Amino acid sequence: MNGHGGEEQTAFEIGFVVPKKAVEQEDEKYDCVEVLVDEFRKAGLIVDRVVGLNDEFIKLAAPLETLGKAAAELQLKKRTHIGVDLQFEWDGAEAFVRQPDGSLFSWCERFHSYQHIINGIVNKSKFVVTLKSNSKEVRWEPKEPLLRKLQSDGIVKEVFPLHDETKRKQLLRSWALKWRDFTNQPIDEICSYFGMKIATYFDFLGMYTRWMLFPAAFGLTLQLVDFRSMQFLVLPVFFISVISWAVLFLQFWKRQNSVLLARWQINYPVETEPGYKFLEMEWRSFQSPVELMRRWGMEKSKEKEVFQREEWFGHLMRFRNDAIVILSIICLQLPFELAYAHLYEAIRSGFMK
Structure with a gap:
């Protein structure tokens, strides 16, 4: 239990590739990989080392408390239960909304926290530290990030994110291997694991697949049914x-996209301004309550008029755009379709048809 809203399983999320030791060194205190692993552990990270044929792999995991403190140092803003985005504080983690999968941080927030922790490992001494790696010396300057130094010298070959096997298997069962209702996708879980762009892409594909059933069924019906004398009107x-169908699909996708943005992306920033606020207005000591209420009523009526005007203008512009699109497509393609239908009826040869 983490003590901040429930239990959250710790998984390895970051991987490093470093060269395998060619020979055992007498003093491992100044070995590059050993120093890197030791600094990771001092920063509160969980380290697992896997020795391969040619290289060594280092996997990192972070307890929730370590990530929470890093997020607080980064001053990340998160949504609270009252619908307002505030700067994250580890001591008040219960006040912040969790992800759909129950985790406190999204993958993007976790990645920034990992980056802050790893890049925060610097040489805190006032002297140059000489490190060694397979008979190669590395000079670690004061206040220099260790990871960047080892990357520039080729000690750390690659840094990459790792799959969370537990969440990956859950997505396989509830998404990839779900054959019965293949258009129903766990979009919130996909967003939590892969990010907003990929989740939006798959939500679009799911909606597009469902909507394609209508023109497919209609086209198949027109192809199989013989309308005899009304056949020239079929095309x-x-x-x-x-x-x-295309215009309706576009409009409904805009609505669905707005729903996704409202669920994942809309922010409500809180700004500190001098004075108190009463009914979204600043409270001043020299204003009477009657004057404040009168001003508030006038401003509300003006806001309502502006909102109604913009709303009607938006409806008018949307209707105009749809009409332009439909008329332009009809004017450009309808003559060709009519000519094709006429030639199809005029030609008697089955081979030519």
């Missing part, structure tokens, strides 16, 4: 139907 009707 124009299908053409206009597909255009209408």
Whole structure:
């Protein structure tokens, strides 16, 4: 138990690739890899080392408290339960909203916290420390980040994020291997694990797949059914139907995208301003309550008029844009479709058809 809202499992999330020791050194106190691992542990990280054939792999995990303190030092802003974004504080972690999977931080926030912890490992002494790695010497200057120094000298070959096997298997069961309802996706879990862009992409694919059932079924019906004397109207009707379907799909996707943005991205910044606020107005000692209420009523009526005007203007612009799109597509493609339908009926040869 972490004591801040529940239990959160610690998983290895960052990996490093360093060269494997060629020979055992007499004094491992100044070995580059040993110093790096020791500094990671001093910073509160959990370290696991895996020796491969040619290289050694270092995996890092961080307890929730370590990430929370790093997030507080970074002054990250998180959503609270009252719907306002405030600067994160570890002592008040219960006041902040958790992710859909129950974790306190998203992967982006965890990555920034890891980056802050790792890049915060510097030479705190006033002297140059000489490190060794397979008979190669590295001079660690005062106040120089250790990781950047080892990367520039080729000691640390790669730094990359690791999969969380527990969450990955959960996504496999609830998403990738779910065949019955393949258009229903755990978007919140995808967003928590892969990020907002990938989650938005898959949400678009799911909605597009569901909506494609309508033109597919309609087109199959028109292809199989013989309308006899009304056959010449089939292609124009299908053409206009597909255009209408595309316009409706675009509008409904805009609504769905707005829902996703409201769920994941809308911020409510809190700014510190002098004086107190009463009904979104500054309270001044020389203003009477009657005057304040009168001013508040006038400003509210003005805001309402502006909002209504902008709302109607938005509806008008949306209607105009949709009309322009539909008319332009019809004017450009309808003559070709009508000509094709006429030629199809005029040609008697089955081979030409």
